[in-house]
Amino acid sequence: MSPVSSYRTRVKICGLTRAEDIDAAVAAGADALGFVMWPGSPRALDLERLAALTARVPAFVTRVGLFVDQSPAFIRACEAHLDLVQFHGDEAPAECCEATRPWVKALRMRDDIDLARAAHDYAAARGLLLDAYKPGVPGGTGETFDWGRIPASLEKPVILAGGLDASNVGEAVRMVHPYAVDVSGGVEQAKGIKDPDKIRAFVRQVFLAQE
Numbered sequence: 368m369s370p371v372s373s374y375r376t377r378v379k380i381c382g383l384t385r386a387e388d389i390d391a392a393v394a395a396g397a398d399a400l401g402f403v404m405w406p407g408s409p410r411a412l413d414l415e416r417l418a419a420l421t422a423r424v425p426a427f428v429t430r431v432g433l434f435v436d437q438s439p440a441f442i443r444a445c446e447a448h449l450d451l452v453q454f455h456g457d458e459a460p461a462e463c464c465e466a467t468r469p470w471v472k473a474l475r476m477r478d479d480i481d482l483a484r485a486a487h488d489y490a491a492a493r494g495l496l497l498d499a500y501k502p503g504v505p506g507g508t509g510e511t512f513d514w515g516r517i518p519a520s521l522e523k524p525v526i527l528a529g530g531l532d533a534s535n536v537g538e539a540v541r542m543v544h545p546y547a548v549d550v551s552g553g554v555e556q557a558k559g560i561k562d563p564d565k566i567r568a569f570v571r572q573v574f575l576a577q578e
């Protein structure tokens with residue numbers, strides 16, 4: 368059973384690259400903002416940009432840094448500007464534990480994944496982020512996966528990701544009742560450029576699904 372038994376589903380908006388998009392996400396009620404630090408992404412930031420953008424984030428909104436199999440030294444440099452680290456590659460539990468911030472582990476939903484085992488292996492994770500599996504792409508695919516594959520009870524808070532948008536997130540929340548939902552492409556007008564109307568619609572659907 369999830370260690371968190373009764374909660375409001377949180378919202379993370381990921382892949383922010385512009386000040387105005389941060390402001391729009393905060394105004395819409397986002398709980399967490401994601402900053403992609405993996406240079407292979409069209410949404411990638413460098414350290415200087417991370418520092419500038421995260422300085423805008425008000426208190427009580429979580430600043431999340433996304434990494435894909437990157438060096439502990441680089442992650443350490445970024446952590447000064449972050450509240451939480453999101454490991455989105457093939458990082459082993461011991462590598463994740465090198466973080467000096469709380470962290471979550473993204474798991475791509477391959478056919479053979481054993482989520483109970485992963486929850487045990489990543490025991491120090493503050494949550495497991497479940498994302499679609501697409502060979503050769505670590506994330507941000509815009510694709511969904513079969514939510515019925517998520518066990519009703521898992522020893523970690525579930526953060527549901529992958530192809531979410533305002534048209535499907537309500538159904539996802541009602542079906543999975545995840546601890547949080549995470550969206551990137553579904554609230555964009557172009558890669559790395561968010562759409563304030565789509566952000567508002569997304570957050571609204573999450574709230575409506577829980578009334």
Ligand SMILES: O=C(O)c1ccccc1N[C@@H]1O[C@H](COP(=O)(O)O)[C@@H](O)[C@H]1O
Pocket residue numbers: 381382401403405408409410433435455496498505506507508509510528529530531549550551552553
């Ligand atoms: O956003 C990216 O470019 C990205 C790159 C590498 C790994 C993960 C990435 N994004 C994360 O992927 C999921 C799903 O995104 P989407 O909503 O399907 O576009 C989400 O956790 C993003 O944070």
